[in-house]
Amino acid sequence: MTFLKKHKNDILLILAVLILAGGFWLYSSFAMDKGGEAVISVDGKELCRLPLGVDTTYTIGEGEHFNSLVISGGEAWMADASCPDHICVNSGKVSLEGQSIVCLPNKTIVSIVGGEDSGLDGVAG
Template sequence: MKKKDLILGAGIIVIALAMLLVMQLTRGEEGNQIRVTLDGKIYGTYSLSKDQTIEVKDGDFYNRIRIEDGKAYMEEANCPDGYCEEQGKISGHTQTIVCLPHKLVVEVLENENDQSFGTSDPEDVAPDTIAK
């Protein structure tokens, strides 16, 4: 009886630790998003943690942005220079893909969850507003 309880207890601890690890891993992956801006207007924001294809059509302009393995890249575009397709994959802060002929910008937005705890506190916001 006692031995069985011990095994059961150990099993629960192992499962709990595994769940904790999975939670931490998924939290890290969830973070970043990309924002697509077309002619200065926000076209949409998309999570980098989900594989997807974003088609942007504006008149004769066509861009297809692909998100794969947490990275975004321009899969296809009918712009004359095709430069955006050569800009590679983006996944981190300050990285962008620009399609100049179509006035299209794809930029990475970093997850700001860590900071949102602080900004919701009025005491953290107050010094900034007073200083300026």
């Protein structure tokens, strides 16, 4: 009991953080729709938009600083990058609206937005 009493505020703080994070995570995973386009931006400026419905490989940048983005089966991921930490490559696949892959060293962001392409599935189905 003394342990609980002594650390009451610590435990409350940790619980509050976990509940808030869990709640936000649940909310975002339910509220997010499947995205239609991958928006690529470098240094805060939009470079181009690629539809998720079309399988492709796109290399952002050239020479020493590059990120290689692959789109396949409605999902996008970084296959390779020049950055030392490879956090963007380890981020895995994104496909839901609002998700993004970030490469801080190259200032590159790939974010998924709704786009018109999401209507195609309905047409095809």
